[in-house]
Amino acid sequence: MYKTRAYSAASAASPLARTSIPRRDPTERDVQIEILNCGICHSDLHYKRDEWHDVMPAVYPCVPGHEIVGRVTKVGSGVTKYKPGDLVGVGCLVDSDRTCRECREGLEQFCPNMVLTYGSPDRHGTAPVTYGGYSDSIVVDERFVLRIPNNLNLAAAAPLLCAGITTYSPMRHWGVSEGKKVGVVGLGGLGHMGVKFAHAFGAHTVVFTTSPNKREDALRLGADEVVVSKDANEMKKHAGSFDFILDCVAAPHDVNAFINLLGRDGNLTMVGAPDKPLPVAVFGLIFGRKSFSGSPIGGLPETQEMLDFCGTNNITADVEVIPIQKINEAYERMLKSDVKYRFSIDMASLKSE
Numbered sequence: 001m002y003k004t005r006a007y008s009a010a011s012a013a014s015p016l017a018r019t020s021i022p023r024r025d026p027t028e029r030d031v032q033i034e035i036l037n038c039g040i041c042h043s044d045l046h047y048k049r050d051e052w053h054d055v056m057p058a059v060y061p062c063v064p065g066h067e068i069v070g071r072v073t074k075v076g077s078g079v080t081k082y083k084p085g086d087l088v089g090v091g092c093l094v095d096s097d098r099t100c101r102e103c104r105e106g107l108e109q110f111c112p113n114m115v116l117t118y119g120s121p122d123r124h125g126t127a128p129v130t131y132g133g134y135s136d137s138i139v140v141d142e143r144f145v146l147r148i149p150n151n152l153n154l155a156a157a158a159p160l161l162c163a164g165i166t167t168y169s170p171m172r173h174w175g176v177s178e179g180k181k182v183g184v185v186g187l188g189g190l191g192h193m194g195v196k197f198a199h200a201f202g203a204h205t206v207v208f209t210t211s212p213n214k215r216e217d218a219l220r221l222g223a224d225e226v227v228v229s230k231d232a233n234e235m236k237k238h239a240g241s242f243d244f245i246l247d248c249v250a251a252p253h254d255v256n257a258f259i260n261l262l263g264r265d266g267n268l269t270m271v272g273a274p275d276k277p278l279p280v281a282v283f284g285l286i287f288g289r290k291s292f293s294g295s296p297i298g299g300l301p302e303t304q305e306m307l308d309f310c311g312t313n314n315i316t317a318d319v320e321v322i323p324i325q326k327i328n329e330a331y332e333r334m335l336k337s338d339v340k341y342r343f344s345i346d347m348a349s350l351k352s353e
């Protein structure tokens with residue numbers, strides 16, 4: 001076991017502050033990573049504030065962070081995929097049972113025994129729970145380590161590990177491709193990645209936003225059209241015309257307005273997670289055989305596929321890079337959607353403390 005610097009919260013109400021945490025020494029299959037950047041996800045904030053108490057009660061001290069990129073510093077004797085110096089990433093998962101049907105199919109995101117990067121019981125017993133990426137080092141089994149293409153800016157690549165795969169996976173599942181008409185609802189951390197992927201897949205990409213002032217940015221990110229969703233006339237023009245809509249809005253909103261825009265066999269997938277139930281008008285689904293679904297991150301093979309796709313197509317997130325000392329301020333700003341479009345922590349700032 002060794003100690004490493006980190007930022008942790010002692011309770012739901014406390015700010016994140018400098019601390020030191022234990023990490024295990026790399027075992028045979030482990031990869032030790034020096035963390036260079038870590039993206040800030042909304043889940044980090046929800047978990048730290050214990051807002052998902054009913055589903056996933058927070059354990060303190062907590063160290064969030066699951067959009068990790070860094071460089072391999074050491075590998076165990078049985079590691080075959082990585083060597084010191086490699087650029088790698090770690091997303092939301094650091095382990096799973098590897099034997100269930102989901103794991104056998106490379107769909108670890110559905111494994112009933114998955115180990116989350118932070119807040120899951122630590123099977124190695126290094127600490128009560130796993131500690132995430134707001135830290136300068138992490139040790140992860142090579143199966144859960146991903147290769148980061150060398151041409152990508154690292155700070156901007158970090159959010160691919162959660163925001164990227166969360167939007168990429170449902171688009172692949174529902175066949176987003178050239179000739180399809182695809183909508184993205186909400187232009188934030190998830191939505192802006194959704195726009196980049198839909199555009200890169202060759203789909204006709206339409207952004208729905210409540211803020212007309214996001215129009216220019218949406219077009220810059222790759223949208224072909226921008227619709228202000230509060231404008232009923234503008235919405236009507238698109239009725240029954242979409243193959244797929246990715247809904248990235250985590251606040252209560254009228255999903256039926258978007259289901260009405262789907263064509264026959266169209267699908268609307270939620271990746272935003274409102275904490276209250278959303279009313280769905282079932283007739284809207286029946287006429288047109290439409291479907292309404294949700295999707296979490298992706299499995300390890302698909303996450304690697306997404307990273308390779310990003311390398312080939314030069315796709316990264318739009319980030320504001322911050323020193324870790326600004327983390328609490330960043331959380332406040334994130335609550336006000338005051339970020340374009342993701343914060344990425346430069347972990348060199350932690351070493352300088």
Ligand SMILES: [Zn+2]
Binds near residue numbers: 041042044066162163
């Ligand atoms: Zn996340």
Ligand SMILES: [Zn+2]
Binds near residue numbers: 098099108111113
């Ligand atoms: Zn499993």
